[in-house]
Amino acid sequence: MTYTVFIDGAEGTTGLEIAQRLEGRAEFDIIRLSDAERKDPDCRRTSLNFADFAILCLPDDAAREAVAMLDADSGTRVIDASTAHRTAPGWIYGFPELVGPSVVAGAKRVANPGCYPTGFLALLAPLVRAKLLPRDWSYSVNAVSGYSGGGKGLIARFEEEGDIAFRSYGMSLDHKHLAEMQKNAGLQYPPVFAPAVVPAFRGMLVEIPLGLSAMRTAASADKLRAELARYYADAPLVTVHEDRPAELLLRADEPASDRIDLWVMADEAGTSARLVARLDNLGKGAAGAAVQSLNLMAGCDPLAGLRV
Incomplete structure (x- = not known):
């Protein structure tokens, strides 16, 4: 069976990545709009309601607008890559390894996880669920990402200015990812x-x-690592490493990937630990996650079109 897919926001970074992963796949027929049609609300509305699947690669307000364009009896199933619906009632959080592949497969509305929350939740959620770490602790998260995660504006800034070595942000401590981190890890407090x-x-x-x-x-760190290894034993995109490398690197030409790698580091005394996730912000952190959910919802091979 061939399904129609409309990528609303197909010209953005995530939309282009998703389209590349679906290219040449016989299971899907991509609805493509011209520049003028993309700006025409009636054309968008028609495409959204005609498609078997709509993937929203839009700013939050535009994503909410797109959902509002769906008729009450529309059969369109939606994957939203924005932040708009990640904690909204009636939406399934699109992290199959955490919520269950069958839950995503049966969903009509799926909210794609954020890239930073994907790493945070992959590490912490299983450990809190297993009661190996407390839910009432004030956790902190330190994270660095490639600049493609900031969209076209930040990409242009890094590539045109050329001398930015490090950009720290979120100084107001009210980042939009906090709600999904707290909710999906089952925490009493939002992380710092x-x-x-x-x-x-x-x-x-x-x-x-x-x-x-x-x-x-x-x-202990050994028990934390063992629980992550047990939890992800049947998750083909997740690797829990036994080694404790002296350093972990991100390279300027980091290859595209839809995988996620996890480590548990600890000092000799066992008093301190570092949980670390490495992933591609455009892969498992965005486009790859959307394609993984689409595969499950369409009944396809969950790894089809992914870079594993």
């Missing part, structure tokens, strides 16, 4: 989030430092 951008096009490192000796109920 310190995001930054480095002069690499893609790729990211997400780290959660842990003062294990200060926590009332924390398990």
Whole structure:
């Protein structure tokens, strides 16, 4: 069976990545609009309601507008790559490894996770669920991403100015990712989030430092690692590493990937640990996650079109 797919926002960074992954796949017929048609609300409305699947690669307000264009009896199933619906009632969080592949497969409305939350939740959510780390701790997150995660404006800034070595942001401590991090990890408090951008096009490192000796109920680093390995044993896109490398690198020419790698580092005394995730902000952190959800919803091979 062939399904029609409309990528609303197909000219953006994430939309282009999704289209590349769907190129040449017989299961999907992509609805393509001209520049003029993309700006015509009636053309967008028709495409949204005609498609079997709509993938929204839009700013938050435009994503909400697109959902409002769907008729009450529309059969269109939606994957929203924006932040707009990640904690909204009636939407499934599109992280199959956390919510279950069958849950995503049966969903009509799927909210794609954010790139930073993907790393944070992949590390922390299973450990909190297993009660190996406390839900009532004030966690912090240190993370760096390639500049493609900021969209066309930030891409232009990094490539045109050429001398930005490090960009720290989110200084108001009210980043839009906090709500989905807190909710999907089951935490009592939102984390303290310190995001930054480095002069690499893609790729990211997400780290959660842990003062294990200060926590009332924390398990040892070995037990944390073992639980992550058990939890992701059947997850083909997730690798839990046993080694403790002296350094982890992001390179300026980081290759595209839809995988995520996890590490648990600890000091010799076992008093402190660092949970670290490495992923592609445009892969498992955006386009790859959307294609993974689309595959499940369409009943296709979950890894089809992914870079594994």
